[in-house]
Amino acid sequence: MKDEAEFAEKVLSENDKFQGKIIRVTEQTVELPDGRQSTREIVYHSGAIAILALTAENQMIVERQWRAPIQAVTYEVPAGKLDSRDTNTLDAAKRELNEETRLEAGNLREITTFYTSVGFSDEKMTLYLATDLSPVKQALPQDDDEEIELVYWDFAKATELFENGQMNDAKTVMAYLYWKTIQG
Amino acid sequence: MKDEAEFAEKVLSENDKFQGKIIRVTEQTVELPDGRQSTREIVYHSGAIAILALTAENQMIVERQWRAPIQAVTYEVPAGKLDSRDTNTLDAAKRELNEETRLEAGNLREITTFYTSVGFSDEKMTLYLATDLSPVKQALPQDDDEEIELVYWDFAKATELFENGQMNDAKTVMAYLYWKTIQG
Numbered sequence: 257m258k259d260e261a262e263f264a265e266k267v268l269s270e271n272d273k274f275q276g277k278i279i280r281v282t283e284q285t286v287e288l289p290d291g292r293q294s295t296r297e298i299v300y301h302s303g304a305i306a307i308l309a310l311t312a313e314n315q316m317i318v319e320r321q322w323r324a325p326i327q328a329v330t331y332e333v334p335a336g337k338l339d340s341r342d343t344n345t346l347d348a349a350k351r352e353l354n355e356e357t358r359l360e361a362g363n364l365r366e367i368t369t370f371y372t373s374v375g376f377s378d379e380k381m382t383l384y385l386a387t388d389l390s391p392v393k394q395a396l397p398q399d400d401d402e403e404i405e406l407v408y409w410d411f412a413k414a415t416e417l418f419e420n421g422q423m424n425d426a427k428t429v430m431a432y433l434y435w436k437t438i439q440g
Numbered sequence: 441m442k443d444e445a446e447f448a449e450k451v452l453s454e455n456d457k458f459q460g461k462i463i464r465v466t467e468q469t470v471e472l473p474d475g476r477q478s479t480r481e482i483v484y485h486s487g488a489i490a491i492l493a494l495t496a497e498n499q500m501i502v503e504r505q506w507r508a509p510i511q512a513v514t515y516e517v518p519a520g521k522l523d524s525r526d527t528n529t530l531d532a533a534k535r536e537l538n539e540e541t542r543l544e545a546g547n548l549r550e551i552t553t554f555y556t557s558v559g560f561s562d563e564k565m566t567l568y569l570a571t572d573l574s575p576v577k578q579a580l581p582q583d584d585d586e587e588i589e590l591v592y593w594d595f596a597k598a599t600e601l602f603e604n605g606q607m608n609d610a611k612t613v614m615a616y617l618y619w620k621t622i623q624g
Contacts (some may be wrong), residue, residue, distance in 0.1 A: 258589050260513045263506040272505040274465050275592070276481035279560055281458050286510055294585040296508035297460035303480050320446040324468055324480035325562040326555065329444045332488055337559075368602065370610045371510065373556040373563055375521075376463055376485070378509040381610070401478040402558050418552065426554045426610055427563070433617035 262289060266298070278302070278337060293369040301379035305348045308431035309357060309386040316435060317357055318428065320401065330408065331417070332425045333382075334401075343386035345369075347384040353386060354396045356404055362388025367434055371427065378417065383430060411439065446473060449480070458496065462486070462521060485563035489532045490519035492551065492615035493541060493570040499592040500619060501541055502612065506587065513603070519565075520583075528555075530567040537555045537570060538580045540588055546572025551618055556610065567614060595623065 265286040273282040284296040309317040317345060318331045336352035338345065346364065354361055369382040398404075409417070414432050417423040449470040458465040466482040493501040502515045522529065530548065533572035537543055553566040582588075594600070598616050601607040607616060 257482075257504065262557060263504070263513050263587055265506050265508060267511075272488050273460075274467075274481075274609065275477065276457075276467060277570075279481050279483065280484075281463075283458075283460060286508065288479075288585060289587055292585070297463050298509045299463065299560075300464075300509075301603070303586065304559075307492060320441065320447070323558045324449060324451075324470065325482045325484075325560060327451075327518055329447050330555070332558070335559075336449075353551055368607070368613055370608045370613050371514070372610050374507045374509060374514055374516070374609055375488075375519075376483075376509060377557065377561075379557055380608075387570055401472060401476070402619075403473055406509075407441065417462060421553060424554045424564075425558055426556050426614070429552055430610065430614050430617060433511075433614060436621050437617060439466065 264289065265294075270295070297376055299377040299379070301337075301377055303345070303380045304335060304372075305338070305345050305352060305382050305384060305411070306333050306427040307349055307353055307386050308333055308430065308435060309353065309359065309361070309389060310435070311408065315410050316414055318406040318407045318409055319356060320407060322416060330425050331423065331428060333428045333431045346384075349382070349384045349386070351396060354392050355398050357406060358392050358395055359386075360392050360405045361386035361387045362390070378421045381427060383427060383434070385434075387423070411435065421435060441537060444463065446474065449478075454479070458471070459609065481560055483561040483563070485521075485561055487522045487529070487564045488519060488556075489529050489536060489566050489568060490517050490535055490611040491533055491568045491570050492517055492619060493537065493543065493545070493573060495573060496591065496621070497592075497594070498592050500598055500615070502593055503540060504589040504591060514609050515607065516616045517612045519611060530568075533566070533568045533570070536582060538576050539582050541590060542576055542579055543570075543573045544576050545570035546574070552599050565611060568617070569618075595619065
């Protein structure tokens with residue numbers, strides 16, 4: 257295998273294009289390994305967590321919510337951005353599980369961590385498995401511009417939606433496929 | 441379940457913030473279902489395909505390449521953006537498989553389609569399974585600002601990288617988990 261340095265692009269300049277609440281967009285001018293120049297568009301993001309939360313009845317908890325980029329309602333596993341309250345992804349997972357499902361997990365462990373769309377963004381997401389769920393003692397305030405409805409899928413239902421192409425959120429597909437690999 | 445209309449946000453205005461080669465960024469001002477206003481940041485993208493390409497030796501084809509957003513080399517399954525040459529995602533999958541691996545697939549079928557990060561982007565990706573691979577008769581030109589090295593993982597190697605947390609690209613994790621579900 258080639259050395260990592262043989263692939264590296266040298267950043268000649270990086271210009272801010274947009275600063276929003278959740279993303280920052282820049283354009284880099286880079287020197288390619290062969291000496292030519294190109295540009296790279298980058299969306300910086302604070303990172304996020306997602307949770308495969310399985311109930312005692314072996315159902316997956318899913319949220320219905322409106323998503324502006326596609327102007328439609330999606331089905332997604334509980335998830336959220338890291339914010340200033342979180343010292344790590346585990347904190348974020350506990351907080352989001354509380355805020356969005358009013359549950360806490362006796363077992364909460366990392367499945368894996370990945371970049372969601374590394375061609376243009378540094379958004380990094382950690383997927384957790386939450387089991388041994390029980391109602392929280394102290395409910396945290398919910399995001400005030402998020403409207404969420406919880407639904408519950410057993411494995412057969414999730415499989416049907418996956419097979420029909422109706423499960424169309426990446427982290428939710430990943431959570432389902434992982435769930436499939438741990439079926440008894 | 442609530443009706444989809446009960447979730448819908450009304451777009452009051454949408455302003456362009458950045459137009460790049462591969463992304464377009466806007467900011468929407470929206471009216472929430474309860475009448476309050478909020479803003480949504482959106483990254484529009486042409487869509488993409490990714491390919492779980494399995495060789496006759498039952499190895500997964502993976503690419504090493506530099507990724508500007510994280511300033512590092514990644515391992516990713518073959519993938520690419522839809523472009524003006526493609527009439528559909530199947531065309532794009534055939535083209536990218538040719539450009540990046542110099543192979544064509546006797547069997548090329550869709551596994552699933554999903555939004556990669558629907559909280560802020562409309563990027564939609566279709567994951568294909570490619571088997572019965574053979575060298576192409578006519579090689580297509582490669583993207584001239586992409587430097588790629590091919591590597592091959594057997595299932596044990598892929599599992600090791602997943603378990604160690606070294607497989608950190610979403611579409612590659614998804615391809616691996618799908619591969620795991622079809623292991624004999």
